[in-house]
Amino acid sequence: MTQDDVIGVERLTSEAFHDLDVRTHRPHLPAPAPRSPEKSVNWQIRVRHMLEHDAGGCFVAEDASGLIGASVSLRRELMWILATYVVKPGLQGRGVGRQLLDASLQHGRGCLRGLIAASEDPPAVRRYRMAGFTLHPAMYLMGRVPREALPVVERVRAGSASDIDLMNSVDRQTREAAHGVDHELLTSMYRLVVVDRSTGSGYAYVEPGGGPYLLAATNRRTAADLLWETLAASSPERSVVVGHVTAVNEWAVDVGMAARMDLHTAGYLAMRRMKPPMPYLPSGHFL
Numbered sequence: 001m002t003q004d005d006v007i008g009v010e011r012l013t014s015e016a017f018h019d020l021d022v023r024t025h026r027p028h029l030p031a032p033a034p035r036s037p038e039k040s041v042n043w044q045i046r047v048r049h050m051l052e053h054d055a056g057g058c059f060v061a062e063d064a065s066g067l068i069g070a071s072v073s074l075r076r077e078l079m080w081i082l083a084t085y086v087v088k089p090g091l092q093g094r095g096v097g098r099q100l101l102d103a104s105l106q107h108g109r110g111c112l113r114g115l116i117a118a119s120e121d122p123p124a125v126r127r128y129r130m131a132g133f134t135l136h137p138a139m140y141l142m143g144r145v146p147r148e149a150l151p152v153v154e155r156v157r158a159g160s161a162s163d164i165d166l167m168n169s170v171d172r173q174t175r176e177a178a179h180g181v182d183h184e185l186l187t188s189m190y191r192l193v194v195v196d197r198s199t200g201s202g203y204a205y206v207e208p209g210g211g212p213y214l215l216a217a218t219n220r221r222t223a224a225d226l227l228w229e230t231l232a233a234s235s236p237e238r239s240v241v242v243g244h245v246t247a248v249n250e251w252a253v254d255v256g257m258a259a260r261m262d263l264h265t266a267g268y269l270a271m272r273r274m275k276p277p278m279p280y281l282p283s284g285h286f287l
């Protein structure tokens, strides 16, 4: 994959993930919407950054019609991460995905640990298990957060790029590999909140509409404070989501319950040679 492929791959992932959302839609939940223009721009910024730092982990598949698939993977310290994986709807289930994943896995040679935010598409899950990943079912919380549910959170302060060393240290303790260069991009894209006290450290990037994009902390109490801070950024009129919650992160389920959010299940956190990180809410792209 090269920088010239980014726009085409963005369109391909937008089409394939909308197709997946429609196929796996549960009738009691809001109807799936196509990716917004703002999210498409952010997608391109992220993947340009990944290509800059991990060109050897990013691949496209083509046939006579043009682009038909892509996989984007990263290597952070000794962890391999799959950031995007897609084959064009109508051409799935014919072995293209296997070739893409095998190529991207080569980028993780020598890394025992691996991490994937897996969809619930049966062919995807089959590929990950065949590649030796353990599938941990994931939950998400969704709902409007009433103002009166928000507690007073005292230890949290605004963060900046000067907190990157602290965040890398917290990453190493919770998920065994720092985000490194990804923090340089994320601090420019998201609001950051930080706790740095003798009683606990941690950080959260906040989604523009509230809720966490990525959260990691050295203990549950600090993680819960940070999660509340991200929920306080939501509007009481608009639904907010806390995603990729594994069973070991029950502290997040408890915050969601106290915030009167609804609990659902979706997809998996797939891991190789590591325990589910905790307290930790991964980003779907940088994990």
Ligand SMILES: CC(C)(COP(=O)(O)OP(=O)(O)OC[C@H]1O[C@@H](n2cnc3c(N)ncnc32)[C@H](O)[C@@H]1OP(=O)(O)O)[C@@H](O)C(=O)NCCC(=O)NCCS
Pocket (backbone or CB within 6 Å): 016, 017, 020, 085, 086, 087, 088, 091, 092, 093, 094, 095, 096, 097, 098, 099, 117, 118, 119, 120, 121, 122, 123, 124, 125, 126, 127
């Ligand atoms: C996941 C994805 C990239 C895999 O690409 P692909 O070209 O379909 O993959 P392959 O054909 O190489 O492998 C799919 C495997 O699932 C099997 N399969 C196909 N349809 C299936 C179904 N409905 N249920 C279960 N398994 C199925 C295939 O037989 C194959 O297994 P095998 O090689 O052991 O026979 C592609 O299906 C896709 O884009 N899915 C939607 C987006 C998505 O979920 N991406 C992953 C995000 S984490």
